[in-house]
Amino acid sequence: MATNRQTKWHGRVEGAKARCSVRGCRQPGEFRAPLTPSDFDGPGTWQWLCLDHVREHNAKYNFFEGMTTEEIQAAQSPIAGWDRATRAFAHVGTDAGPAWRDFADPLDAIAARFRPEALRQAVDRFTAKERHALGVMGLQDDTDLHKVRKRYSELVRRYHPDRNGGDRSHEQKLRQVIEAWQLLKVANAFT
Structure with a gap:
């Protein structure tokens, strides 16, 4: 009986040469996973993981970790950022x-x-x-x-x-x- 394995996975880097970063794993590391989160000072550091270990990594990942309820609600708001005041533009010949x-x-x-x-x-x-x-x-x-x-x-x-x-x-x-x-x-x- 032939097994149907999905060959296209979101995030897979085809032809990756690295091995999985998890100690003892011999699978090819085809998925990049953040070792440290990126911030405004630049990108974070990455590790290469196999499919099973990237799934395990993603299951533990929590974007909202350490945030208060108010910060989470603000991050999820569909109009986040629109509540700031903007500078005035010239309106020559029209109403403001x-x-x-x-x-x-x-x-x-x-x-x-x-x-x-x-x-x-x-x-x-x-x-x-x-x-x-x-x-x-x-x-x-x-x-x-x-x-x-x-x-x-x-x-x-x-x-x-x-x-x-x-x-x-x-x-x-x-x-x-x-x-x-x-x-x-x-x-x-x-x-």
Whole structure:
């Protein structure tokens, strides 16, 4: 009976001349694995491992080791880095456009630049934090309090462990939804 072995592996260096770095292993070292992590001072040091030992190495690797919960959440954020202030550009003959700091999503800021004036005023009815809370709840700037309340109810039912069969993996999302509701229910835009 012939064995079907996969010949293409992600990360394999074909024709590598080194042996596996693990003592006593006679397999060819076809995979590069970091011995020390790279940093901003340059690349780290590498070792060559066989397929079995690189799998063992990868199973132990934890990118988030030594980080706090807040640092992990910041590293996983899809908009990491967009919350910094940017320098002002000259705008000769045009209006200044929206302030980037007023938007949680950079694409919303770009889109706001090209909206008609009436729609721009609708965006301004919420503060940056309120706009972020709307984003957490999956709502747009043209919503009313009734829609916010309805969406809050749907999300609590989806994420609360008592309502979703005891699944506690969504507690962080539930916390964000509750905080968003607390902020939006007293928003000036709804008074």
